[in-house]
Amino acid sequence: FQKDILNLVYICESEGLHEVAQFWQQVVQMNEHQKATFSGKIISSLFNTVTNKKICIFGFAFKKDTGDVRETPALSVCHMLLQDGAVVHVYDPKVKREDALAEFRYHQMEVDERRLIFASSPAAAAEDSHAIVVLTEWDEFRAYDYGAFYEKMMKPAFLFDGRALLSRAELEKIGFEVHTIGQARPRDGHMRIQDAAGSPPVSFVPPPRCLSxxxxxxxxxxxxxxxxxxxxxxxxxxxxxxxxxxxxxxxxxxxxxxxxxxxxxxxxxxxxxxxxxxxxxxxxxxxxxxxxxxxxxxxxxxxxxxxxxxxxxxxxxxxxxxxxxxxxxxxxxxxxxxxxxxxxxxxSSSSVYGLNTKVPFAEDDVVDAPASLYAATKKS
Ligand SMILES: NC(=O)c1ccc[n+]([C@@H]2O[C@H](COP(=O)([O-])OP(=O)(O)OC[C@H]3O[C@@H](n4cnc5c(N)ncnc54)[C@H](O)[C@@H]3O)[C@@H](O)[C@H]2O)c1
Missing domain, CATH: 3.40.50.720 (NAD(P)-binding Rossmann-like Domain)
Structure with missing residues (x-):
């Protein structure tokens, strides 16, 4: 658990083992970074926004065969998706909604509870969703009929496998756009995922190429x-x-x-x-x-x-x-x-309509009430 590592950091610091403390502190930071990067990947793949999009989460527990939600990665992933306006439908064989909500509260993570739904079956969670996100390595997740889920999902249908649990080849054959944490996509014209640690520096200059x-x-x-x-x-x-x-x-x-x-x-x-x-x-x-x-x-x-x-x-x-x-x-x-x-x-962007109360929006609507800096700069 993260709290145990943080305790270790504290003990190392108090014993004067600063370098060891720093090492363990970095382990915690890397974990946090990886969770944020994974959520970021989900949002950017879904065309940079998940607002009002249904996202299906398979697994909320910290690990399989348990209802334990203490420090589960699902917390920060769901929190980020909810903050971005997604409607999150979770299916977990053991975890109860009230336990998940209690854990959010324990970590002082504010969530819009109306947008966090616990589904009674995996099919109900997947239906009409834009993406399935696998966050716990439950064995039963391997046995599901993903073809049937795919049929009822929005297209393009995405699958983010946070546990490298499922067969990418089979899912891609069905039609899913698959992203697996820590694995690169093959060079097939699709984009490739890398952990941020493997990302090139910001000032990346493409290598010389024959095309002019x-x-x-x-x-x-x-x-x-x-x-x-x-x-x-x-x-x-x-x-x-x-x-x-x-x-x-x-x-x-x-x-x-x-x-x-x-x-x-x-x-x-x-x-x-x-x-x-x-x-x-x-x-x-x-x-x-x-x-x-x-x-x-x-x-x-x-x-x-x-x-x-x-x-x-x-x-x-x-x-x-x-x-x-x-x-x-x-x-x-x-x-x-x-x-x-x-x-x-x-x-431009539909964001320019901002706080416009008249729907549907029209091209000749006045767009003088932006709700974000993004909208204001787009309108400018
Ligand atoms: N994706 C959407 O759902 C959506 C919705 C409404 C409007 N838009 C608009 O469509 C356009 C494209 O959006 P997107 O989703 O492809 O975004 P994106 O972030 O994927 O792509 C924008 C690209 O522009 C590049 N870029 C940014 N600033 C630059 C600069 N100063 N010089 C050179 N390159 C720069 C970025 O590196 C990035 O690759 C944007 O203008 C966005 O505001 C997108």
């Missing part, structure tokens, strides 16, 4: 498109679709560490297989952008590079201003200086 921007610009439609944020979720898929259509496509991305840069690097690698190069470039680097525009004569710009996410603003508010306001203006200014001027398509 000029090759990427060859087009059968007459359109040559700069896509910003190609290492991100939307930019990656949009670049592939445009390339398949016959457009010339060049991407840029600054590979920032808002979520693991290893995800982004894998996307950039996968894009190369589609003939799209992602240059490591920041929107604010007007000089490099100008050179790129002059060399390739883009007809269009798809501007999807941005600091996304709502919660992250509490950690790094400047990144929203830097990318969504300064970066966008820098890009727009460079585009404006070109002759002929390329057309720009820009990704």
């Amino acid at each position: 921007p000029a090759e990427c610009c060859s087009s059968t439609t007459g359109k040559v498109i700069l896509v910003t944020g190609t290492a991100g979720f939307v930019g990656f898929h949009a670049a592939i679709a445009l390339k398949k259509r016959g457009d010339g496509v060049v991407g840029i991305d600054n590979f920032n560490s808002y979520y693991p840069a290893s995800f982004k690097r894998e996307r950039a690698k996968a894009l190369e297989e589609h003939g799209v190069l992602t240059l490591n470039m920041d929107l604010n680097d007007g000089e490099a952008l100008g050179k790129l525009f002059r060399e390739h004569g883009f007809t269009h710009v798809l501007a999807v590079a941005a600091q996304a996410g709502v919660r992250y603003a509490t950690k790094d508010p400047q990144s929203y201003v830097k990318s969504n306001i300064e970066g966008f203006v820098s890009l727009a200014e460079v585009a404006r200086a070109q002759d002929p001027m390329p057309r720009i398509v820009y990704a």
Whole structure:
């Protein structure tokens, strides 16, 4: 248990064994970090938000064959998902909802209890969910009919295996997008998961490659498109679709560490297989952008590079201003200086409707009541 390790840290400190204490303290920190990274992976894979999405959790207990919830990893994973607005449906053969709630309270973790549901069966937990998350290594979890769950889930259906318990190959055959903690995905064009410890540094520079921007610009439609944020979720898929259509496509991305840069690097690698190069470039680097525009004569710009996410603003508010306001203006200014001027398509966000009480939202609604810094910078 974590508390035992913390006791050990205390004893080591009081005996003057500072280095040993530091070692055990780091073990605790790594555990916490791994849980946060796992939850972060879930949120970023589900298109950067789990708000109002049903997430199915298989297993809440600390370990199999017990109803013990003391210091279970399910606590921090569920807490983070609930904080992000998910509706969490847990199925655990032994754990009772009141025990789980008591443990949240014990750790002073506030949760919206209406959004934490304990299902009576695994099928009920999985039905209509966007993702199944396996958090305890119960044997019965191996025996479930995942094909039947898949049929009733939202698509794309994700499975996050936090215990490396299930067969990835079989789940992928069914159609699941599978992420297993601590295991990399095969090089099949899918993105690859790595623990944050294995992530490259923020300033990751892609290795030299044979594909050149000029090759990427060859087009059968007459359109040559700069896509910003190609290492991100939307930019990656949009670049592939445009390339398949016959457009010339060049991407840029600054590979920032808002979520693991290893995800982004894998996307950039996968894009190369589609003939799209992602240059490591920041929107604010007007000089490099100008050179790129002059060399390739883009007809269009798809501007999807941005600091996304709502919660992250509490950690790094400047990144929203830097990318969504300064970066966008820098890009727009460079585009404006070109002759002929390329057309720009820009990704806004439904967040701009913020505290709007009128539903459904309409494009001509006034968007003067943003509920987050993200929304405010997007609206700006
Ligand atoms: N995913 C959604 O559900 C959603 C919903 C509404 C709006 N959007 C908008 O769509 C766009 C794409 O979102 P996403 O989900 O792909 O986000 P994402 O975070 O996966 O991708 C954004 C990419 O932009 C890059 N980037 C950020 N700042 C940059 C800068 N200054 N210079 C160069 N690159 C930079 C990041 O490294 C990242 O790879 C964003 O503008 C977002 O606000 C997304």
